[in-house]
Amino acid sequence: MSESEQRSYGSEGRFAPGSERRFGEHVLVRFDGRVAELVLDRPGAMNAVSTALARSLAGACAALAADPGVRVTVLTSSNDRAFCVGADLKERNSLTDAELVRQRPTARAAYTGVLELPMPTVAAVHGYALGGGYELALSCDLIVADDTAVVGLPEVSVGVIPAGGGTQLLPRRVGAARAAELVFTARRVAAAEARELGLVDLLADGGDARGEALALAARIAENSPVGLRAAKKALRLGQGLDLRAGLEVEDAAWRVVAFSGDRVEGVAAFNEKRKPRWPVE
Numbered sequence: 073m074s075e076s077e078q079r080s081y082g083s084e085g086r087f088a089p090g091s092e093r094r095f096g097e098h099v100l101v102r103f104d105g106r107v108a109e110l111v112l113d114r115p116g117a118m119n120a121v122s123t124a125l126a127r128s129l130a131g132a133c134a135a136l137a138a139d140p141g142v143r144v145t146v147l148t149s150s151n152d153r154a155f156c157v158g159a160d161l162k163e164r165n166s167l168t169d170a171e172l173v174r175q176r177p178t179a180r181a182a183y184t185g186v187l188e189l190p191m192p193t194v195a196a197v198h199g200y201a202l203g204g205g206y207e208l209a210l211s212c213d214l215i216v217a218d219d220t221a222v223v224g225l226p227e228v229s230v231g232v233i234p235a236g237g238g239t240q241l242l243p244r245r246v247g248a249a250r251a252a253e254l255v256f257t258a259r260r261v262a263a264a265e266a267r268e269l270g271l272v273d274l275l276a277d278g279g280d281a282r283g284e285a286l287a288l289a290a291r292i293a294e295n296s297p298v299g300l301r302a303a304k305k306a307l308r309l310g311q312g313l314d315l316r317a318g319l320e321v322e323d324a325a326w327r328v329v330a331f332s333g334d335r336v337e338g339v340a341a342f343n344e345k346r347k348p349r350w351p352v353e
Contacts, residue, residue, distance in 0.1 A: 086139045093135075096128030100150075101136065106143035106293040107286065108136055110186075111150055112208075118154035121204045122163050123175055126182035133185030141352075143297045144289040145189055147212055148196045148282050155195070155221075158203025161230070179204075183236040187211040190301050192292050196285035197221045197272060202260065207236035209272075210245065213304065216288060217272040218281040221263040229258040244311060246270045296350055298334040302326075 087093070087103035094100050098114040110132060112119040119125070136142050149155045159179070167175060186193065186208055195201075195209035197217040206223045209215045217223070225234040225242065233239060234255060243251040246269055254261070254271075266272045276284035292300065306325035310318035329335055333351040341348040 086141050087136075095132040095135070096124055098122070098125040099128040099132045101132050103142070104286075105290070106141065106297070107289045108142045108145045109286065110136065110145055110147045112148070112156055113150040115151040117157075117160065118151050118200065119149055119156040119205065120160040120162075121156065121158065121179065121182065121208075122160040123178055125160075126179050130178070130181035130185040133182075133189055136191075137185075137189055140297070142191055143293040143295075143300060144191055145193045146196055146282075146285045146289045147186065147193065147208065148285070149198060151199065154200040154205070155197045156202075156205025156208055157200050158205045158207075158227075179236070183207055183211055187237060187241075190304065191297075192289075192300055192304055194285045194289050194292075196281040197223065198279065198281045203227055203234065203238075204236045207234060207238045207241070210241040211237055213307075214274070214288070215272040216274045216276055216281050216285040217263050217266060218276040218279045218284075219263045220279055221266060221272065221281070222260050223266050223271050224258070224260040225255050226258040226260065228255065294347075296329070296334040296338055296348070298332045299329050299338075302328045 087101065087108060089103065089105065092100060092102045098112070100111040100113045102109040102111065112125070112129075114120065114122070114125055136145055164172065183204070193212040193214070195212040195215045197209055197215060199220050199222070201209050201221065201223045203226055206225060209223070225238045227234045227238075234242070239255065242254065250269065261269065261271055263272070263275060267275050274284065274288070302325040306322045310321045313321065337348050337350060
């Protein structure tokens with residue numbers, strides 16, 4: 073890490089307020105308050121996921137996950153036409169079978185890096201979010217889109233499958249039958265229908281998905297950082313479990329927050345009718 077990067081990153085490896093840090097050529101992290109903006113920054117290729125971009129995205133996610141000061145992460149794009157158009161098919165076409173096998177763990181690490189971020193995550197979808205691009209959005213907890221958004225998993229139309237988590241994450245959002253229809257037809261879905269089907273969660277006015285997502289993240293970040301991470305873990309781990317097992321997951325999450333400084337401060341602030349001053353991690 074360069075001296076300038078170290079200054080922006082903080083002496084303890086944390087993101088400093090108002091700082092930004094670049095991961096490779098194609099990923100940028102901006103840190104404002106307690107919200108991190110994770111920017112896909114390969115505009116010339118509409119953020120097509122190359123090996124280099126995937127490696128950088130995984131590295132950025134690892135840094136964010138290690139920083140307890142990050143309360144919410146917002147995934148955005150620097151391109152004015154696309155959030156992300158998916159895998160870099162030009163690069164993929166140049167790979168031998170052996171090279172493709174070796175590249176697979178790098179690609180997977182990018183998607184699982186976003187999926188496994190411990191804090192709440194929000195995707196801001198402007199323009200195309202197709203294939204792996206939509207899978208990156210699916211890896212977030214919430215998806216904000218504007219009226220330019222077009223989402224879909226068209227992989228079967230080019231002889232592959234959604235393999236950045238799409239076959240598992242989409243059914244969890246919209247149900248097995250709806251996911252099958254969308255994957256098997258490879259169709260693209262515009263913003264209004266995407267909202268109706270539950271493919272995105274919120275529609276932003278005036279083509280400003282990023283602004284709406286950052287505003288939502290700021291509201292979320294006002295809450296207990298310990299509580300947010302514990303609630304996310306309970307929500308994620310409880311999916312697909314029977315009710316009794318899910319309640320055990322919830323109880324384990326409760327034990328994390330019940331004896332924390334955040335719980336003490338939160339109750340005190342409520343009783344004193346003031347905003348909480350959450351302990352600094």
